[in-house]
Amino acid sequence: MSDQAAVTRIAPSPTGDPHVGTAYQALFNSVFARQQGGRFIVRIEDTDRNRYNAASEGRILDMLDWLGIEPDASPRREDERGPYTQSQRAELHRGYAMQLLESGAAYRAFDTPEELEERRRAAEERKDSYLGYDRRDRALTREESDRRAAAGEEFVIRLKAPLEGQTVVRDRLRGEVVFDNAQLDDKVLLKRDGFPTYHLAAMVDDHLMGVTHVIRAEEWLTSTPIHKLILEGLGWQEPEWIHTPWLLSSGGKKYSKRRGDPSVEDFRRMGILPGALLNYLGMMGWSMPNGEEVFSVDDMVREFSWDRVSLGGSTFDVTKLKWLNGKYLREVLSADEVVERVKAYLSEFGAGLPTDDEAYFAAVVRLMIPRLETLGDFSEMTGYFWTDDYATDEKAAKALAQAADLLPDLRAALEGVNDWTADSIKHALHEYAEAHELKLGKVMPPVRAAVAGTMQSPDLAELLEVLGRERVLARLARAGG
């Protein structure tokens, strides 16, 4: 590459939910730019006025904020190369379309959408192997074209692709990819509504914004020859092309919200940590040299290399994401940090904090950490900590029934514990068991059932300590103690 610092970009289209694929591209683009000491920019591609969704742009930018990916330039961080919202640059794109028209690299086409649709259908019926534009208006003389345009006839501007020869795309990941020009289509550059298509707009903006590396999904590979041709027509240098492998969903198809795959917002709602999501995305198609699976974006910046990218598509596995998230909860974040995360999560998605007692809340979170996969798990696992009005499930009811006669004694034994700590409680429980020649497995279940209503709960001594003497004794009494 040249001596200039790398500039990468993502160019999401504001049409709906913030996509996981966008987060994936943002990760690789920003990691590479940071590693190269370059810049990473976000340009919103909203030239399709039909699919435009006003709220979507903000949600995409919010997603990046949440993930902690900070663009060097974006619609929220404009600079002299902006604006970073493509529709605001339409005048610019029109100018370059005209330039292409003037130089003969492009031409006007007057076909109506209806005509095109009909001809395409006919081609399909004929089972033509090639279904692109039939190039009808390519034969128009310049005079004729000018005359019809001047007469007010509507038109699009199409690229005049070469009819023979080959175009070679040098992809960083795949080497030289050769396309026969005969396969190329005379793509629309400027639409009837005066807005550019992606092909024109992206190439113009990439060039004007100084983008050096176009890192995008593999679906763009086959239109890269078109992009090369546009760049050539404008006399501009081409960037380095890097087409990343697919993110797939379980059926082997492209990962997509439409198929029901979770969006980034869905993961956030689920209680997935941004760091864990990024980490997971980082191991889709790429791996750390030492095989480490738990790594941060900083680690990735340090170790990143295109040589370690695997080209087969990767199937997104939510189960593994959750495991990784649990790993973050247990091993990457400190207990205090987890307390803060749970708190933030509950105020955003839950019914708020279940208690005003900060110390009690923190103690409960600490108890639950090894049992949590997502922040969303917390509420459903901790009901009995916040209210005395909790359900008693079947197994717990059975444990209570089987040891009903033990309960009064047990309660008395616990009442005798002066120093209410897990150690003392444990000691008292053991003592009780020994004194009555009972196994621990006989004395603990009824206590657990009485104070939690479920057998699936943390270590009993710790559980009792956190619940507190008063609560525990009251619940035991209520259960028949």
Added chain:
RNA sequence: GGCCCCAUCGUCUAACGGUUAGGACACCACCCUUUCAAGGUGGCGAUACGGGUUCGAAUCCCGUUGGGGUCACCA
């Protein structure tokens, strides 16, 4: 259908001509143990197929098969 890309356990991946093909998730078993987890140990499980090249191929080449993408006045 034409063109393009891709191909290691069910899934994510390691291997850059020489390994009993390694690790992780999931699953199963065992250990720890007061339940549930967490943690530990072990097990199951892959180079799609066929030809070459080579002393030697998961690795290089060709073909087949399979999967995906693309062929919009969407990106």
